[in-house]
Amino acid sequence: MSPAPPLSNIRNRLPSPAPLAAVFVVLVGGVWGLYWFPLRKLEALAAAGPWTTLAVVLTGCLCLAPFAWSGRYRLAASSNRALASIALGGASFVLYSDGLLYGQVAVVILFFYLTPVWSTLIVRFWLKWPVSAWRYAAIASGLLGIALVLRDSHPGGLPLPKTLGDLLGLASGLLWSIASTGMFVHSRTRPAETNFVFCAGAAAMAAVLAVVLGPLPKAVPARDFLAVSGWTLLLGGFCWALSLTAFMWVTRILEPARIGILLMSEVIVGAVSAALFTDEPFSPIMAAGAVLVIAAGFLESMSGLSLRKNRFEKGVKPNGHAPQRKSRTFF
Numbered sequence: 001m002s003p004a005p006p007l008s009n010i011r012n013r014l015p016s017p018a019p020l021a022a023v024f025v026v027l028v029g030g031v032w033g034l035y036w037f038p039l040r041k042l043e044a045l046a047a048a049g050p051w052t053t054l055a056v057v058l059t060g061c062l063c064l065a066p067f068a069w070s071g072r073y074r075l076a077a078s079s080n081r082a083l084a085s086i087a088l089g090g091a092s093f094v095l096y097s098d099g100l101l102y103g104q105v106a107v108v109i110l111f112f113y114l115t116p117v118w119s120t121l122i123v124r125f126w127l128k129w130p131v132s133a134w135r136y137a138a139i140a141s142g143l144l145g146i147a148l149v150l151r152d153s154h155p156g157g158l159p160l161p162k163t164l165g166d167l168l169g170l171a172s173g174l175l176w177s178i179a180s181t182g183m184f185v186h187s188r189t190r191p192a193e194t195n196f197v198f199c200a201g202a203a204a205m206a207a208v209l210a211v212v213l214g215p216l217p218k219a220v221p222a223r224d225f226l227a228v229s230g231w232t233l234l235l236g237g238f239c240w241a242l243s244l245t246a247f248m249w250v251t252r253i254l255e256p257a258r259i260g261i262l263l264m265s266e267v268i269v270g271a272v273s274a275a276l277f278t279d280e281p282f283s284p285i286m287a288a289g290a291v292l293v294i295a296a297g298f299l300e301s302m303s304g305l306s307l308r309k310n311r312f313e314k315g316v317k318p319n320g321h322a323p324q325r326k327s328r329t330f331f
Contacts, residue, residue, distance in 0.1 A: 021253035025262035028247045033109070033269025035239055036100040037277065042231035043101055045224045049214030053097045054206035057090070059236025060199040064245070067192035074189050075197065085182025086194055087201025092175035094205040095168045098213070103165015105274035106282055107153050110146060110293045111161070111169030113267050116300035117142045118177035127181070138299035145292025152285040164213075184256060191248035198248070199240055260301040264294050 043052050068075065075083070099108040116138040124131045150159035150166075161167050187194060220228050250259065271290050275282040 017253050021250045022258070022262055024246045024250050025254065025259055026265045028243045028250070029263045029265030029267075030269045031239060031243045033266040033271075034273055035097070035235070036105045036270065037273065038231050038235055038239075039097065039100055042228060042235065045228050045231070046217060046220055048217035049101065050098050050206065050210040051214055051217045052101065053094055054203065054210045055232050056097070056235040057094065057199050057202040057206050057240055059232055060240030060244075061196065061203055063237050063241035064192055064196040064199060067190075068196035071190055071193035075193055078189055079186055081182060082186035082188065083197055085179050085186055086189075086197040087204070088175055089179035089183060090198040090200065090202030091205035092172045092179055093198075094202045094209065095172035095175065098206075098209055099165045099168030099172060101165070103163050103169060104153055104280045105278060106271045106280065106286065106290065107149055108165050108169035109267055109270040109274075110149050110290055111166060112173040112176065113264075113293050113297060114142050114146055114170070114173045115177045115180075116296045118174045119181065119300060122177055122181055134299050134302045138296040141292045141299060142296035145289040145294075145296065148289030148292065149286050150289075152283045152289075153281055180256075184251075191252070192245050194248045195241065195245045198244060202240070258301070260297055264297050267294050267297075 039052070039056075042056075043049070046052055046055075048055070096108065096112050099111070116135070120131060120135040120139055123129045123135070147159040150161070154162045154166075161170050183194075189197075254262075267290065271282065271287075274280055
C-alpha cells in the first residue's frame, strides 16, 4: 500500500480562498452600505433612539455566544491589547450606527471613511512607522472631500461637523482607525470568537450612549412586535453576527490594503441608496466630495500594498516579529 501523501501537499492542491474572500469583502461592504435602511425602519417602529442599536448588538452577542464559549480558552489566552482593540472596534461601529439615526446617511458614512486621515497620523506619530507620499495625498484628498460634502450639506459657516450625527460619524472613524490598527497587530483569535468580543464592546458603548442620549423607550405596541423582532434579528443576526464574522475571516486571508480598496463598496452603496431612497440632499458638489473621500481610501491602500510587500520580503511584520501564519478556520 502506498503511503498517504503529506498533508501539506493536499493543502497546496486546495483552491485559494482569496477570490471568495474578496467577494465577501465587497458583499459585507454592500450590506453595511444598506445598514441604515433596516435600522431606520426599526427606529420608525420602536422609536427607541440609541436603545435601538443596543437591542441590535445584544442580539448579535447572543447569536455569537456559543462560539465564544467554544473558544473561551483562546479568548482567555489572548492579550489584553488584542481584546481591547477588538472591543474598541465594536464601540466604533456603534457610534456609526447611532450616527445614522441622528445624521444624514451619506455624510455619516463619509465621515467614517475619513479613516485614511486618522490611520496615517496613528502610523506616523504613534507606531513610528514610515509614511509614504501616498498617505499624505490620502490626507489631502480626504479632508478636501469632506469639506466639499459639509459645504453643501450644511451651508453657511465653516465646513465643520455641526450635528450630533456628524460628530458620531467622525468619532466612529477615529476610533476605528485606532482599533483596526491594534486588531491587525495583536489579534490572533478565530473569527466568530473575535466578533463576539467585537459585539460585546459594541454593546458596552451602545449602553453608554443609550443612557446618555435617550430616555427609556416605551413598550412596543403588540401590533408592531413581530415587525420589530424581525428587523432586530435581521440587523443583529445578519449584519452584526454573520456579516462581521465573515469580515473577521477575510482579514486573515487578504492583506489590509486590498480589503481597504474592496470596502469602498460600502461608501458607494450607502451614498447611492441614500440619494435614491431618502429626501436628504446629495448635490453634485457632495458627489464630488464623496469621490475624493473614496480616492483617499485608494491612496492609503496603495501605500499599504507597497509597505506590506517591502516588509514581507524582509520577513518582518509591522510589530517587528517574523510573519506568523494565522488560522484560516472560519469558526
